[in-house]
Amino acid sequence: MSYECFDVSIDAGVAHIRLSRPEKRNAMSPSFWADLPEIVRDIDDNAKARVIVISADTTGERPIFSAGIDVSMFGTSDVSGNDKNHPQHGANFYQNVLRLQESFNALENCRIPVIAAIHGGCIGGGVDLIAACDMRFGTQEAFITIYEINVGMTADVGTFPRILNHMPEGVVRELAYTGRRMAADECERRGLFNTVYATDAEMMDAVMEMARDIASKPPLAIYGCKRIITYSRDHSTADALDQIAVWNMSMLIPGEMMEAMGAKAQKRPGKFMDLPKLKQS
Incomplete structure (x- = not known):
């Protein structure tokens, strides 16, 4: 376009x-x-x-x-x-x-x-x-x-x-x-x-x-960083700490963590999942 x-x-x-x-x-x-x-x-x-x-x-x-x-x-x-x-x-x-x-x-x-x-x-x-x-x-x-x-x-x-x-x-x-x-x-x-x-x-x-x-980094982890940094900027430390705990409770993916550590150890690019496409209303 x-x-x-x-x-x-x-x-x-x-x-x-x-x-x-x-x-x-x-x-x-x-x-x-x-x-x-x-x-x-x-x-x-x-x-x-x-x-x-x-x-x-x-x-x-x-x-x-x-x-x-x-x-x-x-x-x-x-x-x-x-x-x-x-x-x-x-x-x-x-x-x-x-x-x-x-x-x-x-x-x-x-x-x-x-x-x-x-x-x-x-x-x-x-x-x-x-x-x-x-x-x-x-x-x-x-x-x-x-x-x-x-x-x-x-x-x-x-x-x-x-x-x-x-x-x-x-x-x-x-x-x-x-x-x-x-x-x-x-x-x-x-x-x-x-x-x-x-x-x-x-x-x-x-x-x-x-x-x-x-x-090249895990997209979901990058998304989490962006979201929590912005949230922390606009909220108290206590609120931000709670928010990151809830985020990781909901979004942390062990498989992505293992892939990140494996890729680093083997000195190769990581194979990470893209962010999910958002459904259009």
Whole structure:
């Protein structure tokens, strides 16, 4: 299937979703918000891959991972809803924002890890996107900016509740209040980026190697790690400990454990079961 904003490929258990509108600075058009969750859920629900990598076509004079929400959307009901003087405007706006948020929630809610590979500018909605991923890697040319303040907005598609898990509150407030750029080395120092690479090619080689490594592990155990890490982030230690006990009580498979230990001892790839396909309602 072809998409306006994405190229999608799957190889060796790794799905590569690539933003593909470099001529528009990979801005997020209306179709972006519908297609991204559809792509992610199709991969996850049908167990088509064990890891997702998100990167961008950054060809052009200046690399841009994403310029954020396409400004053309501000003139449509996808963002602004009805006439602002209409009594239903606020309610329509609220529902539209929830829909946009759900597009990035799909990344956090899917059962498999999602890795963002960022080359060039990551602006506005781009920050919302990468904040919803499990890990973030960047090039030396990468930067982020919570740009919304510069156009009189408050970022509302997921940046704040997620980025606070990676950087100190005071730093997040500074970025939000000023809209300044944070360069890749500072993103790494502050904890937002896992690693920074000199070039896009070096980054993609390293990210794909990591993705293949993750894809070689027992998928159900990886799913458990993702679920419990996210749960632990949002709950007390006591609740998280109980949750992991219940998870392993329900999901631990001795055969997968024996296969993992045997594969390691014999220095061979493990033969693990894929996640079950999810039934469509």
